[in-house]
Amino acid sequence: MKTFRLPDLGEGLQQAEVSAWHVRENDDVAVDQPLLSVETEKALVEIPSPRAGKIKRLLAKTGDLLPVGGALVEFADGSDERAEAGTVVGRLDTNAAPMRDGVATGDGAAVPARVRAAPAVRALAQRLNVDLAIVTPTGPNDTVTAKDVERVSRILKEVGPLEMLRGVRRAMARSMSQAHAEVAPVTVNDDADLHAWWGGDQLLMLRLIRAIAAGCKVEPALNAWYDGKAVGRRVLESIHLGVAVDTPDGLFVPVLRDVGRRTPEDLRAGLERLRNDTRARTIPPEELRGYTFILSNFGTFGGRYANPIVQPPTVAILGAGRVRDEVVAIDGKPAVHPILPLSLTIDHRAVTGGEATRFLSAVIADLQST
Numbered sequence: 001m002k003t004f005r006l007p008d009l010g011e012g013l014q015q016a017e018v019s020a021w022h023v024r025e026n027d028d029v030a031v032d033q034p035l036l037s038v039e040t041e042k043a044l045v046e047i048p049s050p051r052a053g054k055i056k057r058l059l060a061k062t063g064d065l066l067p068v069g070g071a072l073v074e075f076a077d078g079s080d081e082r083a084e085a086g087t088v089v090g091r092l093d094t095n096a097a098p099m100r101d102g103v104a105t106g107d108g109a110a111v112p113a114r115v116r117a118a119p120a121v122r123a124l125a126q127r128l129n130v131d132l133a134i135v136t137p138t139g140p141n142d143t144v145t146a147k148d149v150e151r152v153s154r155i156l157k158e159v160g161p162l163e164m165l166r167g168v169r170r171a172m173a174r175s176m177s178q179a180h181a182e183v184a185p186v187t188v189n190d191d192a193d194l195h196a197w198w199g200g201d202q203l204l205m206l207r208l209i210r211a212i213a214a215g216c217k218v219e220p221a222l223n224a225w226y227d228g229k230a231v232g233r234r235v236l237e238s239i240h241l242g243v244a245v246d247t248p249d250g251l252f253v254p255v256l257r258d259v260g261r262r263t264p265e266d267l268r269a270g271l272e273r274l275r276n277d278t279r280a281r282t283i284p285p286e287e288l289r290g291y292t293f294i295l296s297n298f299g300t301f302g303g304r305y306a307n308p309i310v311q312p313p314t315v316a317i318l319g320a321g322r323v324r325d326e327v328v329a330i331d332g333k334p335a336v337h338p339i340l341p342l343s344l345t346i347d348h349r350a351v352t353g354g355e356a357t358r359f360l361s362a363v364i365a366d367l368q369s370t
Contacts, residue, residue: 003059004073006038006066009045016040017167018064027055035073039167043285053077063166117144128153168250175311182228183310184348188356192367193328195337201323205271206264208295208320211366213239213260216293218362219355223292225313226350233315233350242291243271245278246301252278255291299323299341308345315350318363319343340367
């Protein structure tokens with residue numbers, strides 16, 4: 001095997017971004033020595049060398065987005081990789097080229113659509129570093145004019161360079177686009193009075209998890225997956241709770257499994273482990289998939305109400321805002337109680353307004369109990 005290609009990383013992943021190289025050209029490597037790290041939609045994966053030998057060339061650069069089967073390393077000796085095709089698990093695309101900033105490079109590069117512009121305008125665009133593909137033409141027959149190029153050049157100078165989304169942020173952008181395209185969202189807001197047990201926010205996450213389980217017991221329809229193609233839903237028995245975790249790299253949603261049947265102590269330990277593993281980027285990819293309901297405790301950062309986004313195929317997400325002291329009427333007299341604002345978004349294709357409000361009422365009743 002002379003050329004080593006990106007192997008199948010499992011979980012149905014079709015591409016990965018080169019995050020860091022651990023070897024250089026002309027290095028001697030051993031079997032299973034780490035060659036590079038790649039970033040998939042949610043995890044960092046270290047790829048070991050399939051053989052011992054000398055590295056002749058690195059065939060991808062940091063930041064390249066490669067499909068499964070994309071060329072990674074050329075060894076100084078050995079047979080051509082086509083004689084060893086079975087060493088790469090999954091789909092091999094010998095015509096695929098690396099992607100840099102979303103644009104194919106090298107052999108097999110995508111050819112942009114033809115843009116109508118005079119030679120002088122093309123020269124102007126090249127001089128001003130303006131991609132004609134992003135210019136809206138205003139000339140006759142959709143022709144790009146010099147004024148069009150100059151207008152875009154001024155805009156680019158004002159907004160600064162384009163920052164390509166990578167790794168987790170790229171995956172988040174895709175997920176949000178999918179949610180916007182597929183989900184029919186409706187958000188219901190209400191408050192929970194935490195006076196009965198409140199002693200600080202140390203227990204809030206565990207109480208929210210317990211309350212969600214109580215809500216799903218009253219209205220199981222919110223713990224479901226919706227199939228848009230079949231126009232049907234699968235109501236699920238076990239509650240696998242996705243917990244939104246904000247990190248500098250982007251948003252992660254690790255999963256707490258079967259939260260309705262676990263003790264508070266077990267949930268606390270599991271929650272702490274998921275948070276630590278997520279922030280350290282050591283969480284396995286399988287622990288970022290399979291959630292049936294999502295909780296976003298955005299109030300730890302700020303904010304009262306929100307419009308949380310449902311992630312297909314789930315049908316509901318509960319957002320918890322910042323707890324605030326508020327004057328409430330108790331037996332006709334004013335009192336100051338801690339109030340938790342809640343925002344429940346449902347996919348109205350699968351969940352009715354009655355189901356949503358009954359679920360939210362059950363969540364609030366559990367939060368307001370001792």
